[in-house]
Amino acid sequence: MSKSQMIQTDRGSVLTAQEIAEIDAELGHVPYKSGAAIDALKIVQAKRGWVSDECLQAIARHLEMSAEELEGVATFYNLIYRRPVGEKVILFCDSVSCWICGCDDIKQKISAALGVDYGETTADNQYTLLPVPCLGACDRAPVMMVGDDLVTHLDEAKVKALFGDVKVEAGGDQ
Amino acid sequence: MEKVLTRNIGLEQEPTNLKAYEANGGYQGLRKAMAQMSPKDCQDVISASNLRGRGGAGFPTGMKWSFVPAAEKSTPGHRYLVCNADEMEPGTFKDRLLMECDPHQLIEGMILAAYTIGADISYIFIRGEYIVAIQRLRDALAECYGAGLLGENILGSGYSLHMHVHPSAGRYICGEETALINALEGKRANPRAKPPFPQVSGLWGRPTIVNNVETLCNIPHIIDRGADWFKTLGLGEDAGTKLFGVSGKVNNPGCWELPMGTPIREIIEQHAGGMQDGYQLKGFLPGGGSTDFLTAEHLDLAMDYNVIGAAGSRMGTGTMIILDDRTCPVGMVLNLIRFFAHESCGFCTPCRDGLPWSRQVLQDIEEGRGQPEDLETLAYQVRYIGAIGNTHCALAPGAMEPLQSALKYFYNDFKQHISAGRCPYH
Numbered sequence: 001m002s003k004s005q006m007i008q009t010d011r012g013s014v015l016t017a018q019e020i021a022e023i024d025a026e027l028g029h030v031p032y033k034s035g036a037a038i039d040a041l042k043i044v045q046a047k048r049g050w051v052s053d054e055c056l057q058a059i060a061r062h063l064e065m066s067a068e069e070l071e072g073v074a075t076f077y078n079l080i081y082r083r084p085v086g087e088k089v090i091l092f093c094d095s096v097s098c099w100i101c102g103c104d105d106i107k108q109k110i111s112a113a114l115g116v117d118y119g120e121t122t123a124d125n126q127y128t129l130l131p132v133p134c135l136g137a138c139d140r141a142p143v144m145m146v147g148d149d150l151v152t153h154l155d156e157a158k159v160k161a162l163f164g165d166v167k168v169e170a171g172g173d174q
Numbered sequence: 175m176e177k178v179l180t181r182n183i184g185l186e187q188e189p190t191n192l193k194a195y196e197a198n199g200g201y202q203g204l205r206k207a208m209a210q211m212s213p214k215d216c217q218d219v220i221s222a223s224n225l226r227g228r229g230g231a232g233f234p235t236g237m238k239w240s241f242v243p244a245a246e247k248s249t250p251g252h253r254y255l256v257c258n259a260d261e262m263e264p265g266t267f268k269d270r271l272l273m274e275c276d277p278h279q280l281i282e283g284m285i286l287a288a289y290t291i292g293a294d295i296s297y298i299f300i301r302g303e304y305i306v307a308i309q310r311l312r313d314a315l316a317e318c319y320g321a322g323l324l325g326e327n328i329l330g331s332g333y334s335l336h337m338h339v340h341p342s343a344g345r346y347i348c349g350e351e352t353a354l355i356n357a358l359e360g361k362r363a364n365p366r367a368k369p370p371f372p373q374v375s376g377l378w379g380r381p382t383i384v385n386n387v388e389t390l391c392n393i394p395h396i397i398d399r400g401a402d403w404f405k406t407l408g409l410g411e412d413a414g415t416k417l418f419g420v421s422g423k424v425n426n427p428g429c430w431e432l433p434m435g436t437p438i439r440e441i442i443e444q445h446a447g448g449m450q451d452g453y454q455l456k457g458f459l460p461g462g463g464s465t466d467f468l469t470a471e472h473l474d475l476a477m478d479y480n481v482i483g484a485a486g487s488r489m490g491t492g493t494m495i496i497l498d499d500r501t502c503p504v505g506m507v508l509n510l511i512r513f514f515a516h517e518s519c520g521f522c523t524p525c526r527d528g529l530p531w532s533r534q535v536l537q538d539i540e541e542g543r544g545q546p547e548d549l550e551t552l553a554y555q556v557r558y559i560g561a562i563g564n565t566h567c568a569l570a571p572g573a574m575e576p577l578q579s580a581l582k583y584f585y586n587d588f589k590q591h592i593s594a595g596r597c598p599y600h
Contacts, residue, residue: 029338030360031378037360038343042302076362076519077343079302091303095264096463097421099509100501133346133517134264134463135303138421138493139428148305 015058019044023062034065037073041080050081078132085128086121088147094131097138106142106154113163127163178407178415179391180431183275189310192317195278201323203394204282207289208331211397216290220393222401224413229258229349229386230462230490231568232479241373242291242381252295254382255288256358257390259300259307260342260349264463264513265495268417268429269387273300273307276391277314281337283390285324286397288335291383295336299354302341311339346517350567351384352376353519364521365567388417410435410478418477420446422496423453429493435481439473442494453498457583461490463510464572466579467497486579502599503584504591507577508536514573525570528559532577544592552581552588 015023022043026036040059045051051059051074060067074080081089092110094103114122114129121128127146137143140152151158182190182198195201207216221236242253257280261269273280280298288296300308315337318324326334345363347353352366355377376382392414396404405413412434418441419429425447432441438460442448449455457467460477466487468475475481482489497506515529532555535548558564560574581588590598 035360035378038357039360042341042343073360073362077345079342079344094509095513096459096506096509097265097495100422100495100498100506132303132344133262133513134266136261136267136270136301138265138267138495139419141421141427145303150306 015044015055015062016047019047020062023059033063034069037063037065037070038077038080041070041074041077045080049087050084056082078130084121086125088127089145090127090129091132091135091145092118092129093133093135093137093141093143095134097134098142101141103142103154106156106159109156109159110163113159175415175431175433176407177431178395179272179279179388179417180276182279183271187275189275190278192278192314192321195276199398200278200394201282203396203398204285204323205329207286207397208329208333213290213292216286216397219397219401220290223396223404224401225389225392225396225404226412226479227386228388228392228416228492230263230464230488232489235385235389238373238385239287239291239383241371242383243374245292248381252378252380253291253293254377254380255284255291255293255296256351256354256377256382256384257284257296257298257300257387258349258351258354258384259298259304259387260354261304261387262301262346262349263491263493264510265419265421265459266462266491266493267419267421268491268493270304270307271417271429272387272391273304274310277307277310278318279391279394280311280387281314281318281324283393284337285328285335286393287383287385287390289333291381293383294334296338297358297377298337298339299348299358300339300341301348302343304341308339308341315339345519346513347519347567347569350569353567354384355382362519364519365569367566408434408478410476411480412478416477416492418445419493420496421493422458423450423498423501424448424496425450432477435476435478437473438468438475438477438494441477442473442496446496449496449498453500455496456499456501457497457503459490459495459497459576460487461492461494463495463513464568464575465490466575467503467583468579469583488575500599502540502597503580503587504536504540505597505599507580508533508540510576511536511573514569518569522565522567522570524559524561524564525573528555529570529573531555532559532573536577539588539591540597542591542594542596544588544595546592548592549581549585549588552577556581 023040026039030036044055057067060070116129142154143152225235226232348357348363350365353363357363372382407414415431416434421427430445457469459465468487479489511533515533518525520526538544556574556578560571
């Protein structure tokens with residue numbers, strides 16, 4: 001079970017005037033409104049961190065599409081979050097080059113330090129840990145993103161510097 | 175060797191702005207085309223240059239463009255040029271470098287490509303995680319609009335083009351060009367059945383060309399200096415230079431611009447500095463996660479599309495992933511198949527259901543639960559899931575490439591896992 005807390009959801013559940021203005025600007029690029037679905041989801045997520053049911057329904061109404069169809073789009077993409085996430089999302093690369101360079105071990109250390117597994121948010125709501133396809137920095141493997149920042153050449157010391165002491169755990173190999 | 179694609183890229187160099195790019199010959203190709211070349215002239219030069227797509231498939235760029243219907247034979251409306259900057263193939267890290275360090279080179283290539291096919295709108299479809307590249311491309315686009323290099327009546331030529339950066343919301347499948355088009359249309363990124371091909375009916379049903387970042391970065395240089403010059407850059411049958419990369423347990427992992435046709439041994443031993451102490455090369459994927467393994471016996475092959483193809487693999491993206499003798503080949507294939515199973519869009523049955531089945535069999539073998547008949551099951555999956563035509567797109571056949579070649583070259587490793595009931599590498 002996730003250790004995440006419910007963070008402040010968007011009370012009122014209505015899109016802000018600024019969000020609507022940004023979505024409407026995107027409508028100029030597309031021949032029909034639902035064409036801006038992904039842009040609209042990203043605009044709403046940018047400030048709120050995630051897309052709540054209420055927001056999803058409001059976006060769907062604004063784009064004149066069904067909420068079900070928009071939900072199909074939203075849940076397809078791994079960078080659209082339909083559940084609350086922490087202040088920063090950790091996108092941890094577990095693809096092949098990082099795997100060869102020992103990312104499984106690093107991931108265990110991060111999980112131990114933060115007390116979360118993939119899909120979970122830390123108790124203090126600082127971080128959500130997610131796996132991500134190859135981040136295109138394989139010459140600097142293992143790598144991850146913390147928020148907007150790429151962190152390369154991951155090792156135990158870097159994990160400790162970022163997330164504090166790694167709790168001692170049994171069964172670490174290699 | 176003369177650096178072409180990376181001439182503005184160096185360790186101590188700042189990423190180029192418009193002024194720095196132009197000072198080093200930037201936008202000369204565009205000025206030349208706008209002043210004295212018709213779209214047909216540009217098309218002829220690119221076709222003659224033998225440029226092949228750098229995104230992995232190696233399809234001739236000039237031929238791809240030539241399938242766009244002539245403007246006078248087409249219904250009126252928009253035409254689109256899309257740059258595929260959705261670099262997500264496991265082990266591939268070349269387009270990031272080109273976009274972060276020299277964004278104007280890509281933009282110039284895109285303007286020229288758009289001019290050639292008669293496009294009036296273009297998109298850079300870039301993965302959302304490439305935060306730095308997105309910002310630098312946006313800054314560069316603003317500079318171009320300010321300098322009359324984009325927008326209405328470019329350089330007084332009468333040609334107009336608008337360009338947008340479109341950060342993606344994720345998923346590996348968006349790198350498939352018809353899936354990418356669906357994503358640009360705001361839909362789920364399921365690949366489309368072909369035909370119709372995007373050149374005829376792509377974005378919003380209009381003629382659309384999708385090209386890889388590195389492919390487009392070649393265009394300004396070919397237009398500026400000609401097809402014959404470009405062909406002299408390659409050492410073998412393929413033209414131009416290529417960004418080659420190496421990752422894994424080598425001394426100096428990295429990405430270098432080298433002549434097309436550079437021998438694999440030179441790339442791994444000279445540029446990547448050879449294997450780290452205590453590690454030996456057991457095999458390698460020559461061009462990303464969906465290419466077949468090759469082994470030490472292939473080190474003297476040239477990195478040319480047809481040479482690597484004849485050896486039973488693909489040059490793919492040209493970024494190699496090294497399997498060393500202390501890394502389990504079954505574990506490596508399991509990592510890859512797990513990735514592809516996770517990234518399947520779920521539309522076609524062999525991919526949606528077949529890849530998780532492969533993953534399960536591989537996981538059983540890796541974790542010591544394998545049975546002798548599992549090897550026949552894997553061979554069956556390779557035939558069925560890997561067959562071109564069973565799925566809309568190449569994700570599942572691509573996923574089978576490392577598996578089928580691992581079964582060929584590392585069969586004993588699979589057998590040892592099963593007979594010992596454990597992974598011998600742990």
